Amino acid sequence: QTDALMTMPWFGMDIGGTLTKLVYFEPKDITPDEQDREAGILRNIRRYLTKNSAYGKTGHRDTHLQMDNVEIRKRKGSLHFIRFQTTDMGNFLSLAKQKGMAELVTTVCATGGGAFKFEKDFRDQVNMKLAKFDELDTLIKGILFADLQNRTECYFYENASNIVKSVKRAFNFSEPFPFILVNVGSGVSILAVYGPDNYKRISGTSLGGGTFLGLCCLLTGCTTFEEAIQLATKGDNRKVDKLVKDIYGGDYNRFGLPGDLVASSFGQMHITEKRLTVSREDLANATLVTITNNIGSIARMCALNERIDKVVFVGNFLRVNPISMKLLAYAMEFWSNGTMKGLFLEHEGYFGALGCLLQFNG
Numbered sequence: 001q002t003d004a005l006m007t008m009p010w011f012g013m014d015i016g017g018t019l020t021k022l023v024y025f026e027p028k029d030i031t032p033d034e035q036d037r038e039a040g041i042l043r044n045i046r047r048y049l050t051k052n053s054a055y056g057k058t059g060h061r062d063t064h065l066q067m068d069n070v071e072i073r074k075r076k077g078s079l080h081f082i083r084f085q086t087t088d089m090g091n092f093l094s095l096a097k098q099k100g101m102a103e104l105v106t107t108v109c110a111t112g113g114g115a116f117k118f119e120k121d122f123r124d125q126v127n128m129k130l131a132k133f134d135e136l137d138t139l140i141k142g143i144l145f146a147d148l149q150n151r152t153e154c155y156f157y158e159n160a161s162n163i164v165k166s167v168k169r170a171f172n173f174s175e176p177f178p179f180i181l182v183n184v185g186s187g188v189s190i191l192a193v194y195g196p197d198n199y200k201r202i203s204g205t206s207l208g209g210g211t212f213l214g215l216c217c218l219l220t221g222c223t224t225f226e227e228a229i230q231l232a233t234k235g236d237n238r239k240v241d242k243l244v245k246d247i248y249g250g251d252y253n254r255f256g257l258p259g260d261l262v263a264s265s266f267g268q269m270h271i272t273e274k275r276l277t278v279s280r281e282d283l284a285n286a287t288l289v290t291i292t293n294n295i296g297s298i299a300r301m302c303a304l305n306e307r308i309d310k311v312v313f314v315g316n317f318l319r320v321n322p323i324s325m326k327l328l329a330y331a332m333e334f335w336s337n338g339t340m341k342g343l344f345l346e347h348e349g350y351f352g353a354l355g356c357l358l359q360f361n362g
């Protein structure tokens with residue numbers, strides 16, 4: 001058992017199109033004997049990663065997501081969740097070098113497209129090999145593990161059909177299969193999951209979180225995801241979109257379409273006067289609603305095709321983004337007459353990295 005310390009630190013890394021996610025296992029059951037043998041560099045890495053919550057300009061540890069009393073490969077400890085922009089990979093590599101990580105770590109478990117793209121940089125700059133795992137395999141492994149560890153991992157929105165009244169509630173996800181999994185990262189992947197090792201990728205769309213952020217930066221001049229979400233929170237898409245009632249003067253009763261439904265996203269923006277009165281906040285909100293509803297609609301068709309009633313949404317697009325989560329929950333419930341349920345998970349963007357850490361050494 002003590003030999004485990006020799007192979008530490010335990011990391012899992014998911015190098016995505018926008019964000020790199022790092023999950024670090026901090027052993028908490030170190031015996032005095034092990035403490036004596038713990039190498040200086042390893043101790044430094046452990047202290048550095050667990051004392052700070054900000055690493056340089058871009059790195060950030062999500063302390064609210066930390067998981068304690070976790071058992072992995074017979075060791076007890078805490079899981080730490082860290083993210084940085086993939087464009088800052090160069091800084092991360094110099095930091096790893098500076099902290100002496102390169103001397104200690106020979107292989108890093110990595111997933112995501114960046115595990116391929118940056119393989120050579122890891123080898124040349126810090127002499128580390130990447131043990132590569134498939135991002136969808138690790139995504140599912142991470143989800144199932146997190147849900148076992150944390151009873152409040154999964155949640156849904158009660159009264160989803162009324163967005164003003166909908167409230168977050170824990171969902172018992174102990175019998176998860178089958179479920180539709182919608183991973184909203186830079187782009188979107190949709191899977192049908194039938195068992196721990198039985199799934200297929202059924203669809204996807206390039207209109208994802210990256211599209212929201214990109215369009216929002218173009219339309220409002222904002223520069224970060226947090227800013228985009230803040231603007232969206234104060235805006236009103238109805239000043240930008242053309243609604244059913246803008247066309248019908250009310251509901252389109254024959255097919256049960258309520259007047260407040262968006263008939264055409266951005267459909268008012270060809271009218272000069274409307275364009276002049278619209279605010280950055282309205283544009284941000286309309287962009288968020290457009291992207292979210294499109295994802296909701298594709299997810300629902302996938303669920304219908306597969307005859308599956310649970311639709312789980314993950315990915316960092318949902319970070320600090322209750323507007324989208326409530327809209328997705330509403331879309332699942334409303335358009336299925338209450339037969340489908342939208343579900344969400346607390347560690348939203350970290351499952352690929354977590355699954356990767358679990359693959360380490362077997």
Ligand code: ADP
Pocket residue numbers: 015016017018019020112184185186187208209210211212213225226315316317318319349
């Ligand atoms: P990927 O693996 O493609 O990077 P993620 O699941 O990490 O996917 O999600 C990336 C998306 O998350 C972005 O396109 C953006 O919409 C959203 N996002 C959330 N937080 C941030 C952030 N701090 N910086 C950039 N994008 C963020």
